[in-house]
Amino acid sequence: MTELATSSRPRREFRNINVFSDLTGYRLPPAGFVSILHRVSGVLMFLLMPFIIWMFDTSVSSEISFARFKAAFNSGLAFVPGWFLKLVALALIWAYLHHFCAGLRHLWMDVSHDAVSKEFGKSSALAVLTVSLLLTVVLGAKLFGVY
Amino acid sequence: MAVNYGSKRTVVGAHYGLRDWLSQRVTGLVMALFTLIVLAQLLIGGGPIGYDKWAGIFASQWMKVLTFVVIASLLWHAWVGMRDVWMDYVQPVGIRLALQIFTIVWLVGCAGWAIQVLWRV
Numbered sequence: 264m265t266e267l268a269t270s271s272r273p274r275r276e277f278r279n280i281n282v283f284s285d286l287t288g289y290r291l292p293p294a295g296f297v298s299i300l301h302r303v304s305g306v307l308m309f310l311l312m313p314f315i316i317w318m319f320d321t322s323v324s325s326e327i328s329f330a331r332f333k334a335a336f337n338s339g340l341a342f343v344p345g346w347f348l349k350l351v352a353l354a355l356i357w358a359y360l361h362h363f364c365a366g367l368r369h370l371w372m373d374v375s376h377d378a379v380s381k382e383f384g385k386s387s388a389l390a391v392l393t394v395s396l397l398l399t400v401v402l403g404a405k406l407f408g409v410y
Numbered sequence: 411m412a413v414n415y416g417s418k419r420t421v422v423g424a425h426y427g428l429r430d431w432l433s434q435r436v437t438g439l440v441m442a443l444f445t446l447i448v449l450a451q452l453l454i455g456g457g458p459i460g461y462d463k464w465a466g467i468f469a470s471q472w473m474k475v476l477t478f479v480v481i482a483s484l485l486w487h488a489w490v491g492m493r494d495v496w497m498d499y500v501q502p503v504g505i506r507l508a509l510q511i512f513t514i515v516w517l518v519g520c521a522g523w524a525i526q527v528l529w530r531v
Contacts, residue, residue: 305491309513312488312520320527322461323468329461363445366438373435 293388301365304358311355318352353403360395360402434490437483444480468531477528485521489513 280286291299308315321332336352339345368387372378378387404410414420451467452459468477492513500506 309488316524323465326461
């Protein structure tokens with residue numbers, strides 16, 4: 264401590280970053296992308312929760328409502344076209360997959376000390392992004408009737 | 411660095427609170443396992459997924475109880491997460507409180523609706 268106190272070299276100062284002047288040129292590491300996307304996907308699912316429960320409701324309540332559920336995605340619902348509903352569903356699919364994979368990454372880091380390293384942080388973050396995006400493409404192709 | 415322990419300890423922010431941290435892990439794990447259980451039931455036997463198969467999954471009592479646990483877990487999990495978000499990005503106490511109240515009302519409302527649907531099957 265005395266060494267620090269008597270040092271004549273000026274110490275670097277770290278201040279809060281500014282959204283407009285600092286954030287635009289800030290290069291986020293893969294783990295940072297996973298982290299902020301974890302939040303974005305969580306908030307997205309939170310806001311779309313009524314839509315999710317509407318899907319659960321109409322798909323599971325009766326055969327008639329099940330048919331209505333299917334029709335909504337093909338020919339639209341009220342003033343909302345079907346393709347838009349599919350797009351919202353696709354966003355939810357991505358959000359769930361990303362949140363799921365990033366959550367497993369969190370749990371893994373909680374139970375394993377080996378997983379808490381700079382290297383694993385990067386490789387596991389890239390794995391989360393890869394797996395969740397690949398699965399989103401596969402399920403999205405199914406949703407839009409590619410196969 | 412400013413003193414942030416003792417009477418000056420940090421009591422706000424996303425990374426404060428062991429109980430919140432643990433409950434979010436536990437509820438997350440419950441929902442992840444539930445996802446796998448539903449997927450397994452959907453894919454068992456193959457073939458197209460119609461109404462009977464889909465609704466049949468939620469017809470049994472054990473599945474109803476499990477789904478109920480998942481709805482409760484989701485409520486708790488999302489509360490901790492949204493609270494973290496509000497605490498990190500919304501500094502004015504009044505607005506933050508309003509958003510937290512909105513979150514609780516939103517989540518409890520959604521949970522009630524989901525539970526009602528569940529027991530309608």
